[in-house]
Amino acid sequence: xxxxxxxxxxxxxxxxxxxxxxxxxxxxxxxxxxxxxxxxxxxxxxxxxxxxxxxxxxxxxxxxxxxxxxxxxxxxxxxxxxxxxxxxxxxxxxxxxxxxxxxxxxxxxxxxxxxxxxxxxxxxxxxxxxxxxxxxxxxxxxxxxxxxxxxxxxxxxxxxxxxxxxxxxxxxxxxxxxxxxxxxxxxxxxxxxxxxxxxxxxxxxxxxxxxxxxxxxxxxxxxxxxxxxxxxxxxxxxxxxxxxxxxxxxxxxxxxxxxxxxxxxxxxxxxxxxxxxxxxxxxxxxxxxxxxxxxxxxxxxxxxxxxxxxxxxxxxxxxxxxxxxxxxxxxxxxxxxxxxxxxxxxxxxxxxxxxxxxxxxxxxxxxxxxxxxxxxxxxxxxxxxxxxxxxxxxxxxxxxxxxxxxxxxxxxxxxxxxxxxxxxxxxxxxxxxxxxxxxxxxxxxxxxxxxxxxxxxxxxxxxxxxxxxxxxxxxxxxxxxxxxxxxxxxxxxxxx
Amino acid sequence: xxxxxxxxxxxxxxxxxxxxxxxxxxxxxxxxxxxxxxxxxxxxxxxxxxxxxxxxxxxxxxxxxxxxxxxxxxxxxxxxxxxxxxxxxxxxxxxxxxxxxxxxxxxxxxxxxxxxxxxxxxxxxxxxxxxxxxxxxxxxxxxxxxxxxxxxxxxxxxxxxxxxxxxxxxxxxxxxxxxxxxxxxxxxxxxxxxxxxxxxxxxxxxxxxxxxxxxxxxxxxxxxxxxxxxxxxxxxxxxxxxxxxxxxxxxxxxxxxxxxxxxxxxxxxxxxxxxxxxxxxxxxxxxxxxxxxxxxxxxxxxxxxxxxxxxxxxxxxxxx
Numbered sequence: 008x009x010x011x012x013x014x015x016x017x018x019x020x021x022x023x024x025x026x027x028x029x030x031x032x033x034x035x036x037x038x039x040x041x042x043x044x045x046x047x048x049x050x051x052x053x054x055x056x057x058x059x060x061x062x063x064x065x066x067x068x069x070x071x072x073x074x075x076x077x078x079x080x081x082x083x084x085x086x087x088x089x090x091x092x093x094x095x096x097x098x099x100x101x102x103x104x105x106x107x108x109x110x111x112x113x114x115x116x117x118x119x120x121x122x123x124x125x126x127x128x129x130x131x132x133x134x135x136x137x138x139x140x141x142x143x144x145x146x147x148x149x150x151x152x153x154x155x156x157x158x159x160x161x162x163x164x165x166x167x168x169x170x171x172x173x174x175x176x177x178x179x180x181x182x183x184x185x186x187x188x189x190x191x192x193x194x195x196x197x198x199x200x201x202x203x204x205x206x207x208x209x210x211x212x213x214x215x216x217x218x219x220x221x222x223x224x225x226x227x228x229x230x231x232x233x234x235x236x237x238x239x240x241x242x243x244x245x246x247x248x249x250x251x252x253x254x255x256x257x258x259x260x261x262x263x264x265x266x267x268x269x270x271x272x273x274x275x276x277x278x279x280x281x282x283x284x285x286x287x288x289x290x291x292x293x294x295x296x297x298x299x300x301x302x303x304x305x306x307x308x309x310x311x312x313x314x315x316x317x318x319x320x321x322x323x324x325x326x327x328x329x330x331x332x333x334x335x336x337x338x339x340x341x342x343x344x345x346x347x348x349x350x351x352x353x354x355x356x357x358x359x360x361x362x363x364x365x366x367x368x369x370x371x372x373x374x375x376x377x378x379x380x381x382x383x384x385x386x387x388x389x390x391x392x393x394x395x396x397x398x399x400x401x402x403x404x405x406x407x408x409x410x411x412x413x414x415x416x417x418x419x420x421x422x423x424x425x426x427x428x429x430x431x432x433x434x435x436x437x438x439x440x441x442x443x444x445x446x447x448x449x450x451x452x453x454x455x456x457x458x459x460x461x462x463x464x465x466x467x468x469x470x471x472x473x474x475x476x477x478x479x480x481x482x483x484x485x486x487x488x489x490x491x492x493x494x495x496x497x498x499x500x501x502x503x
Numbered sequence: 504x505x506x507x508x509x510x511x512x513x514x515x516x517x518x519x520x521x522x523x524x525x526x527x528x529x530x531x532x533x534x535x536x537x538x539x540x541x542x543x544x545x546x547x548x549x550x551x552x553x554x555x556x557x558x559x560x561x562x563x564x565x566x567x568x569x570x571x572x573x574x575x576x577x578x579x580x581x582x583x584x585x586x587x588x589x590x591x592x593x594x595x596x597x598x599x600x601x602x603x604x605x606x607x608x609x610x611x612x613x614x615x616x617x618x619x620x621x622x623x624x625x626x627x628x629x630x631x632x633x634x635x636x637x638x639x640x641x642x643x644x645x646x647x648x649x650x651x652x653x654x655x656x657x658x659x660x661x662x663x664x665x666x667x668x669x670x671x672x673x674x675x676x677x678x679x680x681x682x683x684x685x686x687x688x689x690x691x692x693x694x695x696x697x698x699x700x701x702x703x704x705x706x707x708x709x710x711x712x713x714x715x716x717x718x719x720x721x722x723x724x725x726x727x728x729x730x731x732x733x734x735x736x737x738x739x740x741x742x743x744x745x746x747x748x749x750x751x752x753x754x755x756x757x758x759x760x761x762x763x764x765x766x767x768x769x770x771x772x773x774x775x776x777x778x779x780x781x782x783x784x785x786x787x788x789x790x791x792x793x794x795x796x797x798x799x800x801x802x803x804x805x806x807x808x809x810x811x812x813x814x815x816x817x818x819x820x821x822x823x
Contacts, residue, residue, distance in 0.1 A: 027783040028560065028774065033552035138550060297743055298540030341779045350552035447535045467537050 030343075033350045035137045040128040045075040046213065048083060048237055049220035051090035052230025057083050059238055064213060067134035068347050068356040068391040076213050079236035081245040084205070087234035088251040091176040091203040094231030100173050100201045104160035111156035111198060113226040118149040118191075121222065125215055129187055130347040132214040134356030134392070135310050137348050147472055148191035151490075154474035155199035158495060162200060165492055172500040173201035174277055175253030178246040180267075181216075182259045183209035183358050184313040184414075189258055190216045192489050194233060200498040202254065205234045207246055209259075211359050213237040244270070252276060256497065258315070261412075261438070261483050279487025279497045281315065281479055283412040284440030286461065287433035288318030288469060289423075292327040294445035298467065300334045303418070306443060306469040308342065308396050311357055312416040315484070316441035318469050320409060321398075322429055325422045332400065332420065339396050340383040354416060357392040366394050366415030373399045373408040373419070404432055412438070426451060430458045439481025443469045462488070516751065519716050520681075523674040530673060530713060536704035536740055545735035551775045555809075558771065562806045564786060565770040566593060569603040569802075570628055570658075570759065570794045573823075574635075574727065580615045582823075583608055587619030589823045594803050603799065604788040605658055609634075610651040617655035628658035628693070632683060635697075635726035637662035641679055648686040659683070660693040660723060660759075660794075665700045668710055676710075680717035693759055693792075694719035698737045699729040707737055711744035715756055723759035727794065732762020738773060742781040745790075755784065761794025767805040770798060 045061075047054040056077035063072040079087070099107070118125065122145045129140040163169050177197045181189035186208055197204050208216035220235040236242055240263075247255060247270045254277040257267050261282040271278050288306045290299045306318025323331050347355035357363040374380050378399040387393040398418040402409050408419045423429040433442055442461040444452050452466040462479045465471060472478070477493035479485060487497045496502035519529035553561055571590045573582060587606050594600040605626035608616050616627045629651035633639035639647075648659055661683045667675040684692050694714035698707050714722050722741055725732035738760055745756045758781070764770060770793060777785050785791050800820040808814050 027786055028564075028778045029557060030551065030553060031555040031557040033554045142550070294534070295537035295540065296534040298537035298544070301540055301544050350550070447537075467540065 030351050032346070034346060034348045035127055035130075035350060037127060037131060037348060039123050040131055041124055042074055042128065042131070045077065046217045046237070047077055048079050049217065049224065049233070049235040050083060050087045051234065052224065052228075054220070054224070057237060059083070059242065062210070064132060064211065066131050066391075067211075067358050068388070070390050070392075073131055074214065076217070076237045078210075078238040079242050080238075081241070083236055084242060084245040084249055087205045087236055088176060088178070088246075088249045090231035091205050091234055092251050094229055095173075095175055095203040097231075098229060099203055099232050102201070104162060104199075104201075107198060107201065108156045108159035110226055110228050111152050111159060111195060114222060115149045115152035115156060117222045117226055118145065118152065118219075121218075122146070122149070125187055125218060127348065128218060129215050130355070132212050133183065133186060134347050134358050136352040136355045137350055138352065139310060143472075144185055144188045147474070148188045151188075151191040151195045151474045155195035155494075158492075159199040162495065162499075165495055167496065167499050167502055171200070171495075171502075174498060174500050175202060176251055177202045177204050177254040177256060177498065178249065178252040179204060179206045179256045180243045180246065180259065181206065181208055183212040184310060184315070186212040187215035187219060190219055193256055193258075196489070196494045197256075197498050198232065200495055202498050203232045205236065205246060205252070207236050207238060207243055210237070210239040247271060254278075254498065256487070257281070264485060279489075280485035281487070281489060282438075282440075282483060282485040283414075284315045284317065284438045284480070284484050285320055285410065285412050285436045286316055286318045286438075286441040286443065287320045287322045287429075288443040289429045289433060289445065289455070290321065290323045290327070290331055291426075291429075291444075291446040291448070291451065292324045293447050294327075295447060295467070296327070296331060296334060299445040300331065300338050302443060302445060302467070302469040303335055304338055304342075307418045308354060308416050309470050311355055311394070313358060313362075313414055314470065316463060316470065316478075317414075318441070318443050319413060319417070319419060320433075321418055321420045322423050322432055323420065324429075325424050328422050335398070336381065336383070339398070342383065342396055344385055344393070344395065345388065354396055357394050357415065360392055362414065363392040363394060366413055366417065369408060369411060369413045369415075370397060370417055373402065373406065373417075376402070376406045376408065378402040378406060378408065378419070404435060410436065426455060430455060434458075434460045437483040440479075440484035441465065516716060520674075520677050523672075526673045526677060526713070527671070529716075530709040533708055533712060536708055538704055538736070541704055541736045541739055545739045545776070548776050548779060549735065549772045551772070553771050553775065559806075559809055561771045561774050562767060562802050562809065563601055565767065565774060565793065566799065566802050566806075567601045567604060568788045568792050569799050570605045570607045570761075570792050571603045571799060572607040572727070572761070572794050572796050574607070574609060574630060578609060578612055580612065583612045583615045584619045585823045587616055587625070589799070589821060590625050591620060591623045593799055594820075600803065600806065604792055607660065607794060610647055610654065610656070613651050613654035613656045626657045627655060628660055629654075629656040630660045630662075630726075632661040632679075634660070634662055634695075635728040637664050638666075641682060644679070645682060645686045648683055652686070652688055652690050656690055658691045658693060659687050660695055662695045662697060662726060663710065663714065665697055668701070668706070668713075673713060677713055677717045680714055680719060684718040691720045692718070693721035693723045693757075695723045695726055695761075697726055697729055698724050698734075699731045704736060704740050707740045708744060711741050712748070715744065715748045719756065721757040721759050721792070723761055723794065725762040727762035730763070733760035733764055735772070735776065738776055739780060742777060742785070745785070746781045755790055757790040757792065758785070759792040759794055764793055764795050765797050765801060767798075767802050770802065
């Protein structure tokens with residue numbers, strides 16, 4: 008498959024056609040990804056074909072098949088959970104923390120050593136721009152392993168009692184928007200606290216997780232400590248229902264999260280959920296406007312808006328609405344959409360046909376509701392799944408595009424007049440994952456932050472992630488925290 | 504002469520320079536600059552990858568934007584003539600290399616430079632107004648300017664009174680610029696903010712607007728005598744200022760970055776910033792300049808490398 012001439016999406020094009028300073032294509036080589044014709048699941052320390060379907064994973068930027076993946080079935084889930092149980096009881100849960108830390112440090116270093124390969128592979132499989140996979144996803148994944156490696160021998164000092172105990176076998180299901188990074192968020196704290204893991208990556212983006220399995224194998228982790236199963240919803244369901252699983256951790260949509268919580272009810276399984284969001288990015292008239300505009304762009308167009316904490320609702324004070332919108336439109340005209348492997352690409356491909364259909368549907372709803380749709384002049388490649396950066400002006404709190412998570416590069420612009428109105432409107436959503444505040448007034452930041460019902464509140468920045476900082480939701484955005492000292496609690500007995 | 508008359512160019516902002524209170528109200532009413540955010544934006548722009556044809560275009564454009572500069576106590580007519588020869592034909596072996604925009608010298612050497620570049624299209628710029636400190640009486644500064652202009656300088660690089668600016672005497676700074684602009688006659692005025700002494704980006708934004716309101720044709724970062732000189736976040740804020748000024752007045756003013764820019768890589772990153780922050784209409788020597796001395800040789804070496812695939816080494820470009 009790798010020797011096929013790769014289909015190349017048209018090079019990243021600045022939205023204006025007659026450009027004086029025309030950036031020549033600067034593509035990262037796809038050979039760096041060391042793409043294999045087929046990928047296997049990783050169970051009990053060995054790679055093998057899953058007994059489910061063999062599925063082709065595609066490049067969403069071209070619709071070209073990348074590799075065949077032998078997906079798991081329910082029997083593979085049973086095997087993986089049994090292997091994880093044996094590893095848990097065999098040695099892992101009683102291994103001194105300093106010894107577990109050595110493995111985690113080793114994984115972190117190995118991710119760094121293979122950073123370019125993982126970045127290119129991630130961009131091929133997911134469609135995200137190489138500058139993001141290179142500068143955010145992969146380094147942050149390594150940082151997560153480094154961070155939790157540091158906790159492994161200090162758990163007695165983390166504030167959970169002198170001898171906190173692991174829970175057991177963790178079943179973890181992760182989404183397609185940050186495939187490697189979400190795997191790191193899930194695996195690192197689980198291992199640091201002495202749990203073993205069965206992880207299922209999303210069906211459209213299994214390649215970096217299966218490459219992480221290679222790294223884990225090369226780091227000589229004892230068999231069964233980490234098992235990685237490719238597969239679709241049925242594999243996820245089997246993992247949720249597996250009797251040997253003690254803890255479930257899920258990141259994904261609120262609808263699936265609710266089903267999962269029903270399935271897990273009264274099963275004795277511990278549960279943490281990181282679900283959807285409809286975050287408000289609140290811009291006051293005394294904000295540093297240029298930086299606020301950057302924050303709005305970063306908030307909603309980072310990763311094509313495929314971010315659960317995306318700042319998808321812009322709440323801008325009425326007195327600066329026109330100024331902010333004009334500046335935002337000017338800024339959007341400079342965004343470069345195209346080949347995810349081009350180092351100058353700002354907006355990559357939508358991950359799947361299904362997601363593109365969802366984004367299109369809600370954008371059409373926005374228009375039907377009477378909001379004004381605006382995108383910069385922008386040529387979309389002929390093949391692959393693409394959606395232009397889009398904003399809706401004149402939307403209302405009652406609009407569906409102001410209430411429902413679109414999970415795409417679509418910004419809904421709303422206004423407010425007073426700080427209290429901003430808080431009321433920001434909180435007026437079933438979600439509560441994140442929020443952003445833009446003002447030069449420090450006291451207002453604190454006043455707002457105390458009233459916003461959101462797990463993460465960013466002030467004068469947005470979409471900043473650090474392993475030391477806990478992340479998680481309120482309300483229908485889920486419960487449990489990942490990252491930081493708080494992230495340990497999700498994997499310790501008697502906590503959360 | 505009435506110094507408080509605002510320039511016709513700034514219609515709509517006419518009241519800003521009426522008196523100290525109006526000027527202060529206007530400058531302090533500008534949106535703040537978040538240092539962290541500005542640095543992040545500048546760093547993100549620096550990750551653009553400019554290759555092949557784009558790089559070739561950028562190198563030639565950067566050469567055309569250089570104000571080739573010598574500002575030393577030891578400058579002599581011989582040194583200035585040597586610099587002028589380089590400015591007119593940066594690479595004698597390759598007539599395809601464009602001339603630079605201007606040479607920049609002290610006022611007493613303007614005559615030598617004018618003679619050396621006559622008929623070539625290369626402009627002669629002169630620093631004036633008690634460069635680099637600006638610590639002299641206004642009358643002295645105006646004589647300095649008048650002499651440079653009389654000797655044939657077509658561009659004047661003045662320094663603002665940073666002491667007055669930092670102590671909040673904005674009108675004094677404004678009035679000096681207005682007076683110098685008047686003394687310039689038809690010569691273009693570049694106003695040096697000396698951002699390394701202003702320190703904060705809020706101050707850079709206010710000084711930029713103050714200089715534009717007072718009639719500066721260009722705003723310029725630095726004298727080159729103070730460190731730090733031109734930095735990416737400072738350039739970002741100044742480019743935003745000319746962009747916003749043009750949006751409000753319809754007048755396109757220029758930005759000159761000076762001091763510490765030595766490599767083609769840095770120059771190309773700044774061109775990316777000009778392109779994406781101010782807009783491509785600023786990608787012209789009439790509206791963007793690099794004040795530099797050693798940058799030109801690096802641009803020539805990179806140009807040669809791009810054309811031939813090999814570096815020819817520092818002995819193949821002239822040391823002037």
